[in-house]
Amino acid sequence: MKKVTLQYFAVLREQAGCSEERLETAAATLAGLYAEVQARHGFTLPLSMLRVAVNEEFRDWSSPLESSDRVVFIPPVAGG
């Protein structure tokens, strides 16, 4: 199991009910991690509309997940 820190923004934060959480996961990739938390929090946004960053850098969804990674899920926002 890997221990990671997750951070949520915008509508994901609202749906998760928190802006940050630590969790232990068996997910191998970032896509797997999103599927896991999507099921748990009921996120409505599909993965294809989001971007993911690990340790302050954008990554592909197929990138492997490492222990102690800091993962940020970012939905696009448009308010002005």
Add this chain to the structure above:
Amino acid sequence: MPAFSFSTAVIDTVRGRAALADPACGGYATFEGWVRDHNEGRAVRRLEYEAYAALAEREGERIVAEAIAKFGVQHAACVHRVGDLDLGEMAVWVGVSSRHRAEAFAACRYIIDEVKHRVPIWKKEHYVDGDSGWVNCERCASPGAHEGHADHAVPRATGDRQEHGSGQVHAHAAMTSSHAAADFSRQIALPEVGAAGQRRLRAGSVLVIGAGGLGVPVLQYLAAAGVGRIGIVDGDVVEASNLHRQPLYGVADIGKSKAAAAAARLRQLNPEVTVAVHAERAVAGNLVDWLARYDLAVDCSDNFATKFTVNDAAVILGKPAVFASVYQYEGQLQVYLPREDWPCLRCLWPEAPRDGLVGNCAQAGVLGPVPAALGAMQAMQALKILLGLPVESAPALHVFDLLGMHWRSLKAARNPACDHSPRDLQTDAIDPAALELEYPTLAAARAAGLTLVDIREPWERAMDDPAARIEWHLPLSALLQGATALPPAGRYLIVCAHGVRSLALAGHLRSLGYPAVFSLAGGLAAVAG
């Protein structure tokens, strides 16, 4: 030898010269900046230079590369001292070798001027009377400063010496000779601005798309800073629910055009600013036409369709764009710069998000200071672009959470799968095989998502009503000489007087591989208005 470097020891000009030697070169020009014994009438004893090395080296290397490309010289390099320097010591060295002398001189001059203006280097002067102060490193950019002095020539004052510094007073008087109201002295006092920077702002122009929660602070700060020309694009009217986060407007403005009401307030704020009003929604068909007349775009819109349209227009025209969006207590900020290595909005969001899937301010709610904070940062980025200062060390999406007070800068890279080309434009069904299209009005063509290009000669345009003109003008003669070109990514409607030249050009461009170039059938003679 790197193109730009810092040195803590005496600059080795022999080594620098050897690194630029080339049998193909017939000319070698150098510039040396020396520590002088006085500044602003005060006797200087020694100097101390300090630089933000990581950023400064990158910007310095960019400047040298620009000079090589711009003047076609063979080799160029610049070395700047940091640390303590005594009188007479060399503070900066520039060397250029080229086939002929003219380019060598020009490139050398360009490098020293740009280094002075753009590279973050600070200088601390130690005076004979024991006092000291950090002062500007942007001196040579000011006209008249080059003659008679190798370096350190323009008098100016810093904040801690305003009482007896005369430079600031001169700069102020020079910038405000015609209007007593405008006083830019507090920003001219900044080393990175100075009198030369203020002139850049005055010569600058910005198109602001959206005059709402983000747009209001952007417009206020750009006008107040003395940006010479500002365009406002907004098709909405002021509503009562806007006022809590758009305090440029008052209750008396409710129901009025936002763009017009904002323009009126900006003219009060700074009568020197020229404000253009575009009281329409920005669409693919009109935005390229408008943005062509400005230095950069600031996107303050509240929907994805407009944001991507602004992105596409900036990419097509090769202009910078500053984007921001907010959601409740959060904001995102991103700058697009027209450089090979810089990501556009589509690089970051390959699947252009659809409006309605994530909430806007009306549905999700917003507190005024959130767009105000993001808008103020957009204004800051826009001013840096106009001033020619480094915008950021690397492209990034900055994500702000003003409830939790977190700020993350996520490094963004150019997406190799993104060709930066416009997609999802609001288009009617246009037959791509057609070469000629008929429209009753130019507005109808714009609404179909086409960018209008007037290819008539300047003397033909001179007779038009200026208000009805197509703003993007590329005369056919210039296009045929190769003096200017249409960027390939775009959907164009070529317009001439009667549709003959435009049809020929559209056919020619299609044969060159332009996928979406059309000719207005019958030309301007066939459309109303």
